[in-house]
Structure formats: C-alpha cells, structure tokens
Amino acid sequence: MKKNKIVLTGGGSAGHVTPNLAMVPQLKKIGFEICYIGSKKGIEKELIEKAGIKYYGISSGKLRRYFDFKNFTDPFRVVKGIGDALKILRKERPKIVFSKGGFVVVPVVIAAKILGIPVVAHESDITPGLANKIATPFCNKICVTFPEAKKWFKDEKVVVTGTPIREEIFLGDAELGKQLCKFKNDKPVILIMGGSLGAKNINEKIRELLPRISGKYNIVHLCGKGNVDNKLQKYEGYIQFEYVSDELKNIFKLSDIIISRAGANAIFEFLSLNKPNILIPLSKSQSRGDQILNAQSFEKNGFSIVLDDDNLSSENIYEALLKIEKNKDEYLDNMKKSKLKNGLDNVIKVILENSK
Template sequence: MRIVISGGGTGGHIYPALALIKEIKKVNKEATFIYIGTDNGLESKIVPRDNIPFKSITISGFKRKISFDNVKTIFRFLKGTADAKKLIKDFNADVVIGTGGYVCGPVVFAAAKLKIPTLIHEQNSVPGLTNKFLSRYVDKVAICFEEAKAFFPNEKVVYTGNPRASEVLHRNGDEGRRSIGLSNDKKTVLIVGGSRGARPINDAFLEVLPEAGKRDYQFLYVTGEVHYEKVMNEVNKLGNPSNIFIRPFIHNMPEVLAAIDLIVARAGATTLAEVTALGLPSILIPSPYVTNNHQEKNANALSKNGAALVRLEKELDGQQLLTDIDDILLNQSKWEKMHLASKQLGKQDAAKVLYEVINQLAKRNH
C-alpha cells in the first residue's frame, strides 16, 4: 500500500498523522509513505526525525476577513494543487490522507481530482475551514468527537477517534516517575499549559504555591520554556516546596502521563485523546485564543460525559484551581467516576480503526 499523508501547522495535525503511520507500519510491513507539508511549517522539522520521506509545496491559509492576501492564496492553492498532483502521480499513491491544516487542502483536493481514494481526519469538535472545504470532495471523513458530525456530509462520516491516543497506551509509568524524580507513594497532579505554556495557568498556580506545598500529594508543574525563568524566580521567593516538581518542558510525555492521577491542561484535541486513552480525570482550561473557540467545545464534550471539570480562563484563580484539585484527588469515589467516564470515551483504538477504513479505500483503487 502506497500512502500519501498531509497535515501541518500545529502538532495537533502532525502527531496524529505520525501515530497513524506507526500503526500502519506495524500491521502492514509493505506500506510505504510520503508526507507532504510546507518548508516553513512545524512538520518540516518533526516528520523527517521519524525517517519519513518529506516533500513540500508552497501554500498559505485564507484570512477570515476580506484581504488582498486571499487573492495570493488562491493562486498559491492552484500552484500547490498542480505540484501535489505531480508528487502523488510520481509516488503512484493508493490513498491520500489529510489530517488538517491548510497544507492538506491542495494535496487532498489534487488526489480527489485524480480519482484517488481520499480521507480527512478531523481532531476537533468544530472543524477548520480546510476540512469543511475538503469534505465535499473526499470519500471519507474520520472524526474524534460526535459533535463534529453535524458539519460534514452524513454518509461520509466515520467515528474513529484520534490515533495519537495509541501513543500513550502501554507506556511505563514507573519510567515516567523516575525521569522526574516523583515519589512512588504519593498521588500526582500534572499542571501543563501546552508546549509553550500558558501564562494565566502559571499565574493562578503561583498564587497558591505555598498552600499547595502543604498538600500530601505532589505536583508536576510544566511552565513552558518561555515562562520558566520568570516562574522560577517567583518560586524561589516563595520557598520552592519539596512536593512541587517544576520543568520547562516534558520530552517523554507518554511515560509521564502514565504516571499521574489527574491533569490540569488546555483542551487541545491531542491532549484530550491522550487523557481519555488513559482514563485520566482532568480539569480543563480551554484556550480562548483558538479558531471558533473549538477548545471550549472539545472540553465540554468531556465534561458532559462526566470525564472532566471545565473552568474558563476568565474565571480562573489560584484558590479555585487548588479547591478543584482537592475535590477530585482527595475524593476517591469522584476520582473513580471521572476515571471510568474518561476511559469510556477513549476505549476505541483509533489507529486500528482508521487503518481498516484506509485499507478498504486502497482496495477500491485496485
């Protein structure tokens, strides 16, 4: 099977694609891939590290407001489609997959025009412009949240979940604890604001750091590299409690997630896929700075099923955050209910389900 995958811009589009590639390689040793992205996107740095052949096209996203830049984007789209057609033909692709971001627009559109089977994967509860556009042309639309179904042609939709979830399953929590120096006999809460951190979450936790230092459980607090120095200056003034472990970034997140009992985080699709795969209870603080406010909608999908507590950034303060953590971590009955609800949402092996859909599409091409 010869597969073209395209997706870029953010890790939320790239990491599910890489997880899917890994799963397909496990079950189909003969499968070969090329990944099409942009040279200036995050994918150009991440994908080659996994030894996946990487090709690039030039494309930019549409502005949501009327802009002359959109005229340029139309011309780039036409040129990108032509370039993608050549790459797809030269590779002799059996199926083409888009995992989101504007780069997959011309790639998946080109494949559809070449009559090659196509699939797009939507990670969020509210799709972006590119996937809404492509849904008219593709054969299948894979979704992770039932709420996304309403945005796509019903007959094309298949619920798969996020293949990134498979990355955290069967990881060694002991290894995660050792890598940080966490105690084995204390419950652990992870506080993280995404790969770059989140200042409002940092500010809220710093408010109650001395009080948090008196708890019998432990904290792993990830500041984000850009905030780390400033946070540590404040922490040193406040006494640097021994039950609070502070890091700028976590490189082995799957192992660390397997070691914790509760997570405080944003509500990006990749994070929620990992959280539900492990059945972790969560306190979610959606970023209000994302397209269509999709993180709040993602978070509410977990909350309504009892798997998460949602706090909006505008109502966040340190005392409320610490109270919320206490209410879940120190109440075993509540923790168990949230754990089971989270696990129920993440029970499907998304990578395997997606592979079956892709396999059927590829067979149709022969």
C-alpha cells in the same frame, strides 16, 4: 512484492501531525509505504523528517476568515500548491491520501481528486476547521473524533472513529517518571500542561496556588519555553520543565490528575490513559471556540471538570482539585466505559476500505 503506498498530509500545528505519526507503525505493519506532503517551512517538516519519513514540501497559502492583504496573493500559492501536489502524486502513485487538516491539505486533496486517488480526512474537533470545510467535497470519507461532529458533514461521508493515539504513551514507566522529577515520596501527582509555548494564565494561577497544594501533592509543571521561574524551587515536590518529549509517557504514567488546555489530541490521550482531568480551554477571544466545545463534551460524559479561562482563579482550580479527588472513582469509571478511547484501529479500517 511492491508495497501499497499512502500519502499523509497535514500541517500548521503539531495537532495536525501527531495523529498522522500515531498511525505510522500500524500502517507499516500492514504493508504501506509512507510519504508525507506538508508545507515547505511548517512545523510538520521537522516532525516528519525526524521520524524518518520521506517528506515533500509544497506551496501553500493560508485561508483566512478575516481581511488581510495576503488574501489577494495566497490563492495563487494554493494554485501553485495544486501543481506541486499533482507532480508528487503522479510520481508516488499512492493507493490513498489521508488528510489531517491545516491549510496545506487543500492543494493535496484537490490534486488527489483530479487524479482519481481516494481521500480519507480526519477532523479532531467538534466543529471543522476552515481547511477541512474546503477539503470536504474532494474527500471520500471524513473520520470524526466526536459524535457531535457528524452534523457538519454528509451522512454518507462521515464515520465516527475517535482519534489515533500514539502507541508510545501506553508504555510509560512511573518509576522512571519519579526519578526524572526527583520526587522523594509517594504523594499524588498533578501534571499541568499548557502546550509547547505554555499558557500564561494557567502558569500564573498554578503558581499562586503552590503554598496551598505543594504539601499535599507532587506537581509537574510543563510551563512552556522561557517560562521556568527559578524562584519557585523552594517548593518541595514542585518541578518545572519548559517541555518534555520522550519522557512524557513516563510522566503520564506517574500522574494522578492532569490540568490542561483542551486540544482534541491531548484530551483523548488523557481518556485513553484513564487520567481524571481539569480542562481550561482557550477562550473564544483566543480561538474559534473548538476547545470549549471539546471540553464541554468531555464534561458531559463525566471525564473532566471544565474551568473558564476568562474567569480562572487559583481558588476555582483548588475547588476543582478537591472535587476530582472526592469523586475520582466516578471519573475513572466513566472513562473506562468509554468506547471512543483510541481511534487508531477505526481510522485504519476506513483507510483500508477506501484504498483503490
């Protein structure tokens, strides 16, 4: 029997790819054949091909809110991308397109609309990105991670689902994590995450804090490419990695407290794993402010402590650690009660309801 087909699309950052990959095992289990449309050179190409999924690269222009001479040429790339996407969709004839955001999705959802193929989109953040704003009129349904995001979309289109979480993060082994980090005792473990490139400000303040906390905690510091400082090996129980991939599930399982930026995918993984956390969202000078809103929502719900990146100090990180430790049971109780942990089943349900 011929399988149903679904086209996944999204790109520009790992955050636009991870939820798509999280859905792949479940989509395959219920009988979908999967292919992916992304940009020709974006990060999504490597991630998707590594997962063994058929990949198509199309022309895509960046959509900017600021002046740039490329604003005059990129619309032509988008038009070419629509033509590319039309050819692919006519060839693959999917039952539905699932769009995760990023500039590459715009030509894909427009092409799907032209061909009468249903589109379900997903917005991770409280405020939609520019690409999702442009794509919305061409979508049948918009899945949102946060209830606060509903106000940005028409009521008949929006569904609060949460975000799909990767199944593998629930399969961690704390003992394997302990072996990887070479910890020799059972002190509480702090995990610091700043993204694949690291976060300079967070790295600096954590390292200033090491003399005060290294005796009390074991510390796993994912500090970003090129940011390992070998001079700090003198601190027992402090281990640095540029980044980890397959082993991250084991480090998650081992960790008691997480200090991190506030990307939606990451913080919903912390919530799903019941990991109390300190969030240091990107400031408005470095972003459109979406991480700040994400973090504020988590703080309001009693899942997190939020610190201001512009006023970050080793002292306020230390105070936040003490507060988390003192009120750990309260944070854990709030997280366990949450109904928006893993949105995988919710998103799959919306896809099935809207497949033609």
